[in-house]
Amino acid sequence: MREIIINTPTKQYPVYITNIQNLEPLTHNGKVLVVSNPKVAGLHLSSILPKIVAKEVYVCIIPDGEAYKDLRSVEYILECAFTHKLDRNSLFVALGGGVVGDIVGFVSGIYQRGVEFVQIPTTLLAQVDSSVGGKCGINNAFGKNLIGLFHQPKAVYAYTNLLSTLDSREFSAGVAEIIKMAVCFDKEFFAYLQGACLQDTQSLEYAIAKSIEIKAMVVSKDEKEQGLRAALNYGHTFGHVIENLTHYRGYLHGECVAIGMCMANDLALKLSLISQEERESIKALLEHYNLPTSYKIADVREFWEKFFLDKKSRDCKITFVLPVHIGGVCMRDDIPKEIVMEVLEQYSK
Ligand SMILES: NC(=O)c1ccc[n+]([C@@H]2O[C@H](COP(=O)([O-])OP(=O)(O)OC[C@H]3O[C@@H](n4cnc5c(N)ncnc54)[C@H](O)[C@@H]3O)[C@@H](O)[C@H]2O)c1
Ligand SMILES: [Zn+2]
Numbered sequence: 001m002r003e004i005i006i007n008t009p010t011k012q013y014p015v016y017i018t019n020i021q022n023l024e025p026l027t028h029n030g031k032v033l034v035v036s037n038p039k040v041a042g043l044h045l046s047s048i049l050p051k052i053v054a055k056e057v058y059v060c061i062i063p064d065g066e067a068y069k070d071l072r073s074v075e076y077i078l079e080c081a082f083t084h085k086l087d088r089n090s091l092f093v094a095l096g097g098g099v100v101g102d103i104v105g106f107v108s109g110i111y112q113r114g115v116e117f118v119q120i121p122t123t124l125l126a127q128v129d130s131s132v133g134g135k136c137g138i139n140n141a142f143g144k145n146l147i148g149l150f151h152q153p154k155a156v157y158a159y160t161n162l163l164s165t166l167d168s169r170e171f172s173a174g175v176a177e178i179i180k181m182a183v184c185f186d187k188e189f190f191a192y193l194q195g196a197c198l199q200d201t202q203s204l205e206y207a208i209a210k211s212i213e214i215k216a217m218v219v220s221k222d223e224k225e226q227g228l229r230a231a232l233n234y235g236h237t238f239g240h241v242i243e244n245l246t247h248y249r250g251y252l253h254g255e256c257v258a259i260g261m262c263m264a265n266d267l268a269l270k271l272s273l274i275s276q277e278e279r280e281s282i283k284a285l286l287e288h289y290n291l292p293t294s295y296k297i298a299d300v301r302e303f304w305e306k307f308f309l310d311k312k313s314r315d316c317k318i319t320f321v322l323p324v325h326i327g328g329v330c331m332r333d334d335i336p337k338e339i340v341m342e343v344l345e346q347y348s349k
Helices: 038-051 071-083 098-113 124-130 160-165 168-185 187-195 201-221 228-233 236-245 253-270 276-288 300-309 337-346
Strands: 002-007 012-018 026-036 052-061 091-096 116-121 135-140 143-150 155-159 320-325 328-332
Touching (some): 012 201, 026 098, 038 160, 052 071, 071 098, 091 098, 098 116, 098 124, 124 201, 160 201, 168 187, 168 276, 168 328, 187 276, 201 228, 228 236, 228 320, 236 253, 236 300, 253 320, 253 337, 276 320
Parallel strands (some): 012 155, 026 052, 091 116, 116 155
């Protein structure tokens, strides 16, 4: 078992990375509400429930999918919590991927002005990225994650064996976020991933732990995304546009991030920030893990306009996170439109 302590200015908490059999039960001296979706509950609730020892344990099931990371689900979970008379000493448990994790973080952050919650992330993306760091956003008609708060969990239990039921595309989508961490912050980890097979349990545990360590370092320095944490948006500026243009269907988030990293690399190459060899080796690593690296842009002007939908495009400036070498990034909001358009043109042929 690996244990990583996350230190933020507001809270310190552990992340356990292990097999479910290896860990002591989660004990709580109040009521517990476990929130999940039908798919994850069907697969894993029966092995998780015996691991929760509390005064009373209730389960609340919300529909599966990004479309339900919204206020309707918030209302529904709140109703469950009030019906079962959860109080300020109660604990919420998020059992699921990033969708369940974000929404439970949000609900527990507003329930009676905030109660504690625990994350049991069940996708690779949630284990390496969304369950750590306390960002809890939900969607509305105006866009993704536009309503939310920072609320750090009490603990994160990343049980790697829960990932065995994940389909291969979802698994690869999580690897995209792992590669993102390596390119941004850790050259040796990048080299490790080049030679690794993440189907192997030991390698997978190592890669999850390493990614969480990187995220822990980032959030300890910049909990509220005023600087360094924005580096984790590498691949996302372009990726969010692809998600938007494909209406959040067709490509998974991690797949869009993989393509977005390739686009960011092309921009970095044009600006002579990285070499052709570095660009190629990042692309090869993404392909090694079965991630897409190309996308056909139908209309480059439309693509450009969509950059401004992102809440991070402040004052009509787009901030690009660009690698400066493998293991280092910079943030630039001064890149001339013509240069960005040249990159977009490359993807329109
Ligand atoms: N808070 C953050 O810092 C942060 C960071 C990155 C992403 N996110 C958010 O995370 C969400 C994406 O998370 P995701 O990729 O985990 O998607 P998800 O939660 O929708 O899960 C993907 C699919 O896998 C299923 N699933 C989950 N665990 C499974 C398992 N063990 N076996 C089989 N199927 C399983 C889910 O039911 C779902 O159908 C987005 O809403 C995104 O905005 C948040
Ligand atoms: Zn992401």
